[in-house]
Amino acid sequence: MTHRGLLIGCGFFAQNHLNAWAGLPGARITAVCDTDAARARATADRFGIPTVHTDALTALEAERPDFVDIATTAPSHRALVELAAPRTKLVICQKPMAETQVDAAAMVAACETAGSQLLIHENFRWQRPFREIAARLPALGRVHFARFSFRHGYDNYVNQPYLAEIERFTIMDVGLHLFDLARHLVGEAATITCETQRLNPRVRGEDAFSAMIRHDGGAVSFIDCSFWSRLVPHRFPQTLAEIEGEHGTLLLGEDYRLTVHGPGGRDVLDVEPAVPVWGERPWHVIQESVAAFQAHALDVLDGRTAPQPSGAHNLMTLSTGLAAYEAAETGRIIGLRNWNERRG
Ligand SMILES: NC(=O)c1ccc[n+]([C@@H]2O[C@H](COP(=O)([O-])OP(=O)(O)OC[C@H]3O[C@@H](n4cnc5c(N)ncnc54)[C@H](O)[C@@H]3O)[C@@H](O)[C@H]2O)c1
Known part of the structure; x- marks a missing residue:
């Protein structure tokens, strides 16, 4: 069965969404919507999509799609999810799911009330290196330490100029991906401490942070x-990782080298993702993860599995990010259970 989708937001990252949807036989994007009519039309023409809209409610009423793929930036997410929830079966929303806990909770409630499912586009856990790590995690036994590191010198501001303008930058951008990985692979987050740095004078918000999470269970x-x-080459967009457990250690190094230390010795594996036919290095790790994530979305639509991560699961990822700012501002350890942001 082919599911009909409406994509809202035809900007920079939506091009990856549309390329990946085009390669999945179980889905067809039948309409796109962007408040920028020229951008919507150009995107539809590029991908051979028949219908273009500039207003989300009109688009939803006209299309009544099986799924809605929201690829706009965070300020619009709550309103768009609330519009989509009663008019489709599955709402997919890009990260960050929202800018405040209040908005995020309203989005989850809207889908629950309407009986639709909410899947957050957290694609880092769907990257091949992290799928490989997840598969090997049970052999490690109880995990006591992990490290997730995303450091680069790439000029992101060419493709995403808004990143230089936002007050809350790296924690809300890549940080949420890394917090989702930590919760997914190590366990629920219990406390957080954090330091932020503003290094590039062109950039308004923090462009570096260092956080420590204590998980339930003590890891x-x-x-x-x-x-x-200052790295040559710049290393974007690779995440490096290290996970230590009672029976072994997993080390994800540069160039997708996964070293597996176990009781029997050491194995070095190449976990580089394939380059999609529409993709290119070094972006392939992201591009392939979008395709893997969307294949998962189709599994959700077909009732084969539950959303990973769901809107409800992602509430704590967002809270962890928001609490990281409070930790950095106050120099305190923040307990995450029942934590509520002061603003928002
Ligand atoms: N998962 C990832 O790896 C990854 C990577 C890059 C960006 N992102 C996320 O993707 C989202 C989009 O980022 P981007 O860089 O493509 O942004 P962008 O600004 O290039 O594109 C957003 C588009 O949405 C449109 N839009 C905004 N509000 C709208 C509305 N109410 N109705 C219809 N269209 C509307 C804008 O006109 C614009 O064309 C962000 O949330 C960003 O964090 C995720």
Whole structure:
């Protein structure tokens, strides 16, 4: 069965969504919507999509799609999810799901009330290296330490100029991906401490942070990110990782080298993702993860599995990010259970 989809938001990252949807036989994007009519039309022409809209409600009423793929930036997410929830079966929303806990909770409630499912586009956990790590995690036994590191010197501001303008930058951008990885692979987050840095004078918000999470069960994760590291080549968009457990250690190094230490010795594996026919290095790790994530979305639509991550699961990822700012501002350890942001 082919599911009919409406994509809302035809900007920079939506091109990856549309390329990946075009390669999945179980889905067809039948209409796109963007408030920028010229951008919507150009995108539809590029992908051979028959219908173009500039207003989300009109689009939803006209299309009544099986799924809605929201690829706009965070300020519009709550309103768009609330419009989509009663008019489709599955709402897919890009990260960050929202800018505040209040908005995020309203989005989850809207889908629950309407009986639709909410899947957050957290594609890092769907990257091949992290799928490989997840498959090998049970052999490690109880995990006690992890590190997730995303450091690069790539000029992201060419493709995403808004990143230089936002007050809350790296924690809300890549940080949420890394917090989702930590919760997914190590366990629920219990406390967070964090330091932020503003290194590039062109950029308004923090462009580097270093956080430490204590998980339920006692494991500790270090999570660090910098958009201003002097590395040649720049290493974007690779995440490096280390996970230590009672029976072994997994080390994800540069160039997708996964070293597996176990009781029997050490194995070095190449976990580089395939380059999609429409993709190119070095972006293939992201592009392939979008395709894997969307294949998962189709499994959700077909009732084969539950959303990973669901809107409800992602509430704590967002809270962890928001609490990281409070930790950095106050220099305190923030307990995450029942934590509520002061603003928002
Ligand atoms: N998962 C990832 O790896 C990844 C990578 C890059 C960006 N992103 C996320 O993708 C989202 C989009 O980022 P981007 O860089 O493509 O942004 P962008 O600004 O290039 O594109 C957003 C588009 O949405 C449109 N839009 C905004 N509000 C709208 C509305 N109410 N109705 C219809 N259209 C509307 C804008 O006109 C614009 O064309 C962000 O949330 C970003 O964090 C995710």
